[in-house]
Amino acid sequence: MNTTTAGAAAGATRTRKRFAILAMLFVVTTINYADRATLSIAGPALSKELGIDAVTMGYVFSAFGWSYVIAQLPGGWLLDRFGSKAVYAASILLWSIFTLLQGGISFLTASAGTAVVALFALRFLVGAAEAPSFPANGRIVAAWFPAAERGTASAIFNSAQYFATVLFAPLMGWITHGYGWPAVFVVMGLLGIAVSAIWLKTVFTPKTHPSVSQAELDHIAAGGALVNMDNANTQSRSFGEPPKLHYIKQLLGNRMLMGVYVGQYCITTLTYFFLTWFPVYLVKERGMSILNAGFVAALPAICGFAGGVLGGLISDGLLRRGWSLTVARKTPIVIGMLLSTSMIVCNYVDSAAVVVAIMSLAFFGKGLGALGWAVVSDTSPKEISGLSGALFNTFGNTAGITTPIVIGYLIKGTGSFSAALVFVAANALIAVGCYLFVVGEIKRFELRKTGA
Known part of the structure; x- marks a missing residue:
């Protein structure tokens, strides 16, 4: 009897449903970042057709960021109130519809001003719709993965931003070259709509998964996973209310969290350079065709x-070998950001091949150091x-x-990308300073549930 029970238990431990959930996070995040990058690939052809200069293009690129930031706190509240699955499904569907509609800008090209306004508005709506996505990723990883696997899991879903470029930049470059820039938005929008339906069929909380x-x-519970996070009967009613100012004040008043927040701003500066201006840099500064730039x-x-x-594997490996959570998370971040500063060397070389090699090293470093979401999963109050x-x-x-916007002004003011690369690399150095001198010990922040 004991042998049978032990055998059944051993068989049960072989289920790995959390990795299937992670695979869906990876797929959805790949689509997420591909949709963000559609404009950077279509941008050179679109800006030429509409007669858009660098500064105007910078503002159009920024439309996503404005709404994405504005909608973050409402999106986070929606996740805590209604759970990750439903909110994320709605998010995918909406951002895909707004991406699809950007293909219709081609009918407005007779009036460049109207086309720019419509493009800005649709990019704004894409940003608002995508706002819950990464907080949802963090919540789902916190619910499904123990601490010793969380760094790798977070790194894998976060690395989808690079895989999106690997897979979709050549595809979107080919589509733009062969079928015109509107086709990029149509293809990506339809793909996202299909993925939203798949999401509803495949993603569950740990407690509701039909075969876990x-x-x-x-x-996973023994390792610190928050398996009851989205269970209505275990959530405190106070946290289903609209976000209270004193909760946010507590988060902002913590030195560790503020260091992480500012560091993430600097790291994300690198992300948005690669998402927005990098293909334009290859076309306008290095003389490549749109098709070649996509490839x-x-x-x-790929290096990113x-x-x-690798950053996630190193971090979790250090943790399993007995190093503190602080050392395990900070080491890849600091090394990676230092490697990212190598992009400045591109200002001093003429060979396109060498430029691509240097940018590959910088992108590798950016990927290595992109462990912010693992840190968030480690530090966020569970409520x-x-x-x-x-x-x-x-x-x-x-x-x-x-x-x-800053890069747009730097390009217009200097006539080249040199100052822009210095600006991006300087942000990487500031991120290093935040993690070395501000963050301190990395640990879960305990929320005080009373107070004004």
């Missing part, structure tokens, strides 16, 4: 993807993890507003 074993539930942009992205996965992740993402994605 009790042994897997016990394993070449995939090479640094490798760095992203308001959605709100905490949203605040973190608010700081980070403010860079989605500032980076495209």
Whole structure:
């Protein structure tokens, strides 16, 4: 009898449903970032057709960032109130519809001003719809993964941003070259709509998954996974109310969290350079065709993807070997950001091949250091993890507003990308300073549930 029970238990431990959930997070995040990057690939052809200069293009690029930031805290509250599955499904559907509609801008090209306003508005709506996505990723990882696996899990879903470029930059470049820039938005919008339906069929909370074993539930719960996060009967009613100012004040008043938040702003500056201006840099500064730029942009992205996965593996490996959570999370972040500063060297070389090699190293470093969401999963108060992740993402994605605009002015003012690369690299150095001198010990922040 004992042998049978032990055998059944051993068999149960072989279920790995959390990795299927992670696979869906990876797929959805890939689509998420591909939709963000549609304009960067279509941008050179679109801006030429509409007669848009660098500064105007910078503002259009920033439209996503404005709404993405504004909608972060409401999105985080929605996640805490209604759960990750439903809110995320609605998010995917809406941002895909707004992406699809951008293809219709081609009918407005007779009036450049109207076309620019419509494009800005639709990018704004895409940003608002995508706002809950990364806080939801963080919540789902916190619910499904024990602490010793959380760094790798967070790195994997975060590395989807690089895989999006690897897979979709060449595809979108080919579509733009062969069928025109509107086709990019149509294809990506339809793909996202299909993915939203798949999401509803495949993603569940740990407690509601139809085929998860009790042994897997016990394993992840024992390791610190918040398996009851989205269970209505276990959530405190106070956290279903609209976000209270004193919760946000507590988060902002913590030195560790503020260091993480500011560091994320700096790290995300690198992300938005690669998402918005990098393909334009290849076309206008390095003389590549749109088709070639789409394929070449995939090479640094492959390195970013490798760095992203490696950063999570290194972090969790250090943790399993007995190093503190602080050392395990900070080490890849600091090394990665230092590697990212290598992009400045591009200002001093003429060879396109060398430029791509340097950018690949910088992108590898950016991937290696992109462990912010693992840190959020480690530090967020369990009662308001959605709100905490949203605040973190608010700081980070403010860079989605500032980076495209600042780079646009730098390009117009200097006539080249040299100052822009210095600006991006300087942000990487500031991120290093935040993690070395401000963050201190990384640990879960305990929320005070009373007070004004």
